[in-house]
Amino acid sequence: MSDVSELFGDLFTDADGIVLFSPSSSYYQTFTDLEDLDVIVAAPDNEHGADRFVELPLAFEDVADQLTFAIEGALDDDLVEEGDELICGAKLFSDDDIDTVARVRVSAGENSGIYDLFTQSRAEPSVIRAVFEVAIELGQKGQKGKPVGALFVVGDAGKVMNKSRPLSYNPFEKSHVHVGDPIVTVMLKEFSRLDGAFVISDAGKIVSAYRYLEPAAEGVDIPKGLGARHMAAGAITRDTNATAIVLSESDGLVRAFKGGELILEIDPENY
Ligand SMILES: Nc1ncnc2c1ncn2[C@@H]1O[C@H](COP(=O)(O)OP(=O)(O)OP(=O)(O)O)[C@@H](O)[C@H]1O
Numbered sequence: 001m002s003d004v005s006e007l008f009g010d011l012f013t014d015a016d017g018i019v020l021f022s023p024s025s026s027y028y029q030t031f032t033d034l035e036d037l038d039v040i041v042a043a044p045d046n047e048h049g050a051d052r053f054v055e056l057p058l059a060f061e062d063v064a065d066q067l068t069f070a071i072e073g074a075l076d077d078d079l080v081e082e083g084d085e086l087i088c089g090a091k092l093f094s095d096d097d098i099d100t101v102a103r104v105r106v107s108a109g110e111n112s113g114i115y116d117l118f119t120q121s122r123a124e125p126s127v128i129r130a131v132f133e134v135a136i137e138l139g140q141k142g143q144k145g146k147p148v149g150a151l152f153v154v155g156d157a158g159k160v161m162n163k164s165r166p167l168s169y170n171p172f173e174k175s176h177v178h179v180g181d182p183i184v185t186v187m188l189k190e191f192s193r194l195d196g197a198f199v200i201s202d203a204g205k206i207v208s209a210y211r212y213l214e215p216a217a218e219g220v221d222i223p224k225g226l227g228a229r230h231m232a233a234g235a236i237t238r239d240t241n242a243t244a245i246v247l248s249e250s251d252g253l254v255r256a257f258k259g260g261e262l263i264l265e266i267d268p269e270n271y
């Protein structure tokens with residue numbers, strides 16, 4: 001007769017490190033006196049003051065996205081290296097306790113781009129995050145109860161302006177407002193009912209609304225079934241160094257594109 005910990009024991013043998021996702025304080029403490037394994041905490045804030053920490057910019061609902069983000073972040077910060085075997089503890093069904101363990105091998109070659117989306121964009125990470133938050137909120141509530149779509153092009157704004165043209169007067173022409181300001185969230189929601197894209201600078205200034213994007217789209221390969229808005233979003237990120245964040249009116253998902261590729265897909269209903 002074998003017992004369960006013996007059968008699952010292989011999961012834990014010869015591991016090089018542990019990653020805990022948003023552990024409670026007491027949970028984290030029990031791991032700090034582990035002798036030979038480094039513990040990395042991945043969470044929105046470093047509330048336990050962990051030495052090895054990866055900040056999660058979003059509460060990724062998909063555990064695979066969480067793991068990928070944290071591992072790419074840990075790799076970038078030299079907390080882990082190629083070939084390391086990590087034991088990752090995450091919260092899949094519980095909001096309170098870690099209930100899921102995955103063993104993951106660090107492979108530097110397979111960069112999904114999910115970490116770079118936030119940290120290596122032209123725009124500041126806080127700007128990317130603020131735009132995600134607006135898109136998610138808009139996806140949850142829609143506009144007056146109806147689903148809306150929206151396209152935000154973030155960073156490299158000068159070049160984006162050169163690759164686009166106005167569909168209407170620009171309500172942000174003389175204003176100096178930034179994403180994240182509460183009033184701006186209201187404005188972005190209001191203007192999202194109309195056509196075109198929002199253009200946002202590296203620092204988060206809203207440069208324009210109602211832009212019709214005209215990037216070169218040859219060779220841009222976005223998933224079939226997505227329409228013109230998503231094609232324009234993908235293409236503008238290949239033609240410039242911008243990041244595009246799109247809320248789909250038809251399926252309600254928020255997608256992020258960078259370098260012409262779809263990097264991240266999230267469902268606002270799960271936030
Ligand atoms: N090149 C573009 N630049 C800016 N906005 C665009 C562009 N092409 C389409 N759009 C905007 O996207 C809206 C929806 O277009 P379309 O249905 O083809 O896109 P989609 O990718 O299917 O997006 P959705 O999932 O929201 O329907 C258009 O009404 C327009 O406002």
Ligand SMILES: [Mn+2]
Pocket residue numbers: 227228250
């Ligand atoms: Mn459509």
